[in-house]
Structures are given as C-alpha cells and as structure tokens.
Amino acid sequence: MANKHILHMLTPLKHMSPFDVNMALDAGFDAVLPYVDVGLAEVSGLIQDAIFSRPPDAGVDTGIFIGGKDVSLALDMFDAAKKAMVPPFKISVFADPAGSFTTAAAMIAKVEKSLAANFDRSLKDTRVAIFGATGVVGFCTAVIAAKEGADVTIVGHDGVERVDRAASAMKSRFAVDVKTADGSTDAHKLKLIVEAEVILTAAKAGVQVVSKAQLKEAHTLLIAADVNAVPPAGIETVAVSANSEPIEATKAVGIGPLAIGNVKYRVESGLFKRMIQADAAVTLDFQDAFSLAREIAK
Structure with a gap:
C-alpha cells in the first residue's frame, strides 16, 4: 500500500x-x-x-x-x-510566505519575457522602480530583479526610512545592492516614473500608485506591471488581464495582475507537485519559483 x-x-x-x-x-x-x-x-x-x-x-x-x-x-x-x-x-x-516567492517570480518572469519579445532587452542594467517594496511581494521582487542584474530602486510611500531598512536586509541576506527613493509625494513619484524603464507596483490591494497623467510623462518607460487585482488598479489604465498590451499615450506595455496571477498559480501548484513526485527530498525557495516561472511565462 x-x-x-x-x-x-x-x-x-x-x-x-x-x-x-x-x-x-x-x-x-x-x-x-x-x-x-x-x-x-x-x-x-x-x-x-x-x-x-x-x-x-x-x-x-x-x-x-x-x-x-x-x-x-x-x-x-x-x-x-x-x-x-x-x-x-x-x-x-x-x-512561500504570503505567496510572495511565487508571485514575485511570476512578475519578474513576465517582465523578462516581455522585455525580450517587445524591446529585445534583458533585465540586466534595466532601470526598475518598485513601489510597495517593503511588503513581502515587493521585497522578493526586488531581490530577484537585482539578482538578474537590474538597476533596482525601491520606493517608499512614506519616505526612505523603511525602504532603507529593506535595502540593508537585502544586501545582508542576498548580497544584492538596490537603491532607495522617497515616493511620499506626487512630485517625488513623478521623478522616479520619468526615469524608470520598468515600473512594478506591489502596494496593498485597492491602492492606486501610478496615475494615467504620470504615465504620459514616462517617455523612457518600457513596461508597467501591477499585482493588485482589487479596484482601483495599482497602475491606472493597466487592465487586470493585460498581457503586454500597449499603454495609452506611451510606448510602453502593461502587464496586469491576472496575467501575473496565472503564472503564479501554476508555479505554486507546480512546486507542490514537484514535492509529491520527487524521488528524493527537495528544498524549494524563491529561486526555484523563478526558475519554474521562466519555463511557464509567455
């Protein structure tokens, strides 16, 4: 038996x-x-x-x-x-605390695929601004992106104190360097949005981080991705189902939470199945999640 x-x-x-x-x-x-x-x-x-x-x-x-x-x-x-x-x-x-490893893995894998397909770019040296980076998903997203060579800035909605602590923890545990920035006012946020090539939002559900007006000023922006499926969207005009769809009045494309969530769901399920099907004991963390997300993401 x-x-x-x-x-x-x-x-x-x-x-x-x-x-x-x-x-x-x-x-x-x-x-x-x-x-x-x-x-x-x-x-x-x-x-x-x-x-x-x-x-x-x-x-x-x-x-x-x-x-x-x-x-x-x-x-x-x-x-x-x-x-x-x-x-x-x-x-x-x-x-996989709060689904952060699998969600972050899915988000970065989708961005990576979209950069390659739409802009012939990789994550390496790409300027990435992450809003909501002190939360579990944003934190892990920053680590994965930095490990892939991205130029990562984590943004604090209430100043730099908490993101400074998060950056220090990332450096100590994962040996990655990320920048920090104050996003506590619309003027501060706009400066960061204008300079970014990729914007990732992982703020709490139901909070709009980036407005349509701010996006129109983002002339170097390539991709905007959001994990918030609860209205209002974290990035205005990026639909929940957007899968590298053009963003109005920009040259960028948007990736919505359902496109990310579909990959996240399959990654978490896939890692559980890997545990069940393994011939020997396995240990699985965010790096394993990202490897699988890269296989799944389209």
Whole structure:
C-alpha cells in the first residue's frame, strides 16, 4: 500500500492561508495539516517529530510548507528546517510566505519575457522602480530583479526610512545592492516614473500608485506591471488581464495582475507537485519559483 502524501504547513501567524491549503490539496497531497503561531525556535522540533515517524525511504512522502508574511522570518524558518534534518531522515521543504516567492517570480518572469519579445532587452542594467517594496511581494521582487542584474530602486510611500531598512536586509541576506527613493509625494513619484524603464507596483490591494497623467510623462518607460487585482488598479489604465498590451499615450506595455496571477498559480501548484513526485527530498525557495516561472511565462 502506497504511503500517504502528507504536508505539514507552518506559519507564525494566527491562521494558515486558505489559499495555500487549497493549492496544496488540489496539487495532490492526501492530507494537509496547518500549524499556527509557530515560532522560529519550534521549527526544529516539529521537523524532527515529522521525519522520525517514517523510515528514511518514505521521507519523500512528507512535506513541510512555510508561510507567514515576513520574508526574512520565513527564510530563517526554512534554514532551520533544513538544519533539523538527520540524514538519512529527510523530508521536503517549500517556503512561500504570503505567496510572495511565487508571485514575485511570476512578475519578474513576465517582465523578462516581455522585455525580450517587445524591446529585445534583458533585465540586466534595466532601470526598475518598485513601489510597495517593503511588503513581502515587493521585497522578493526586488531581490530577484537585482539578482538578474537590474538597476533596482525601491520606493517608499512614506519616505526612505523603511525602504532603507529593506535595502540593508537585502544586501545582508542576498548580497544584492538596490537603491532607495522617497515616493511620499506626487512630485517625488513623478521623478522616479520619468526615469524608470520598468515600473512594478506591489502596494496593498485597492491602492492606486501610478496615475494615467504620470504615465504620459514616462517617455523612457518600457513596461508597467501591477499585482493588485482589487479596484482601483495599482497602475491606472493597466487592465487586470493585460498581457503586454500597449499603454495609452506611451510606448510602453502593461502587464496586469491576472496575467501575473496565472503564472503564479501554476508555479505554486507546480512546486507542490514537484514535492509529491520527487524521488528524493527537495528544498524549494524563491529561486526555484523563478526558475519554474521562466519555463511557464509567455
């Protein structure tokens, strides 16, 4: 009789994301067990409790998912989970806090494909301005773009203090350098928009970041992409379903949240399936998400 595919889902928050629970079950896990209010110090004990319940050759049928809404904490928990393995007892681990790894991977993969198809460009040295970069999706988007050689500026809607801290965390953990900028006024934002070649918005749902009037001044802009599917759009005139569609009164194209979300959905599902189908335990983070998103994005 085949072993059950069991996924233990850990989060430091009060609730596990229903989105991720649904995704895991639809991907094929037989059972999904959420663990909430999990502290970093508790991860090792939970992992070892899971790995020793099955013989080493059955470890691949057990998985750990790490959620939450804090990229740094999720990666600390991810590292703690890997360190808790006692070979030959190993199980698979997948981190995707608030869907940030898979969403960011999808966004950058879509932008990368659009740059190549529409402008014969790569991310390398492309000027990218990211609004909402202190949130989990924006943070991870900045890291992936910077790792691909983009000239990244993260923009603070309330000044530079928080984005400065985010930039420092990116440099410390990922060895990437990003610039910071004040986007607290329309004048400050316009200056950044005018200078950018790619604009990415990952602000909270229902907040318009970039207006149609500001876009008209963006003469060097190539791509504007938004992950906000809740009206109003994060970038005015970029439709939710836009898939590299021309933006009115500019030479740029827009990528909307549904185009990004379609790739994100397939990436998260694909990584869950990879855990289930693997012959040996796997560990999956934002780099694995980006590799898969590049295969999927069109």
